[in-house]
Amino acid sequence: MTAIRPTESELRELIDADSYNSTLNDINAKYAEMDKYINNLQSDILSIKDFEKDMIADKERGYDVGTSLDTLGFQKDSLTIDHDFFVHMKDVYIKKLYGDLYQYCDSIIEDALAIEDIPSGFTREQIKTRKFRNMIPYPPPMIANPAATDVNGEPIEDIPTEIPDPTAKYDMNEIFALINCTTSNLRELADDIGTFTERINSAKEKESRGFSVGNLIMNLESQKQKLTLEFTAYIERLSKFLDQNKSFSGRCLNRIQLISSEIVTAEEQAAAEDATEDATNNGTV
Numbered sequence: 001m002t003a004i005r006p007t008e009s010e011l012r013e014l015i016d017a018d019s020y021n022s023t024l025n026d027i028n029a030k031y032a033e034m035d036k037y038i039n040n041l042q043s044d045i046l047s048i049k050d051f052e053k054d055m056i057a058d059k060e061r062g063y064d065v066g067t068s069l070d071t072l073g074f075q076k077d078s079l080t081i082d083h084d085f086f087v088h089m090k091d092v093y094i095k096k097l098y099g100d101l102y103q104y105c106d107s108i109i110e111d112a113l114a115i116e117d118i119p120s121g122f123t124r125e126q127i128k129t130r131k132f133r134n135m136i137p138y139p140p141p142m143i144a145n146p147a148a149t150d151v152n153g154e155p156i157e158d159i160p161t162e163i164p165d166p167t168a169k170y171d172m173n174e175i176f177a178l179i180n181c182t183t184s185n186l187r188e189l190a191d192d193i194g195t196f197t198e199r200i201n202s203a204k205e206k207e208s209r210g211f212s213v214g215n216l217i218m219n220l221e222s223q224k225q226k227l228t229l230e231f232t233a234y235i236e237r238l239s240k241f242l243d244q245n246k247s248f249s250g251r252c253l254n255r256i257q258l259i260s261s262e263i264v265t266a267e268e269q270a271a272a273e274d275a276t277e278d279a280t281n282n283g284t285v
Contacts (some may be wrong), residue, residue: 011190017183023242030249037260041083044263048076098170102138105182135248140168196224
């Protein structure tokens with residue numbers, strides 16, 4: 001007769017670590033491609049500045065440059081705003097992805113710590129830090145603000161005495177490490193939930209022998225059911241959370257692709273003209 005697999009194995013099988021990493025790879029690829037278009041925008045801005053210099057020189061020589069300086073200035077300012085927006089947006093949303101995942105992992109760890117023994121000589125916070133595998137906390141820890149005092153060491157009015165640690169860096173490498181930390185803690189929680197089965201069976205056996213166990217069995221079964229429901233909710237939320245961020249990264253990439261195509265290089269224009277000419281000669285246009 002085939003033995004029934006323990007509950008923790010069934011819960012462990014719900015953890016699709018390969019899928020989580022695959023989705024993060026897709027997100028990472030889109031943000032990496034965004035960097036290419038951000039660099040294109042920066043290049044476009046520099047090209048406009050160079051063209052502006054040429055127009056200024058022509059104007060000083062007496063050529064009628066019309067409204068070109070005004071329109072070029074407007075175009076440069078618009079692209080600068082777009083460039084700065086996308087740089088900031090990418091930074092904000094990578095931090096948001098890390099922060100949400102960090103809080104998610106924190107909830108899993110808290111559930112596990114609620115039923116795990118704290119080893120002698122360790123505090124609960126030390127064990128929690130170990131479970132986080134030294135991941136960068138989110139939000140970042142506060143540190144003393146070196147700009148909060150003057151040269152005499154006196155506090156400067158309206159300057160905060162503490163600021164978020166500027167050395168706390170959140171990037172896709174840290175997010176990959178955090179998802180691995182999260183799946184590891186999910187596995188630990190699955191194993192912790194599995195320990196209820198032995199305790200419930202032991203309590204039932206004691207009760208059958210005449211021990212007055214009160215509501216022990218009911219309480220353990222209720223606690224196990226609650227943790228199991230929370231565990232399956234964690235699994236469902238994690239998949240949806242990563243898929244939502246994948247879709248968002250795709251929308252961000254589409255937006256910057258559209259904007260960064262406003263100016264083309266001479267090489268890109270020549271390639272486009274050659275393609276059009278070839279299509280015409282082949283009768284496809």
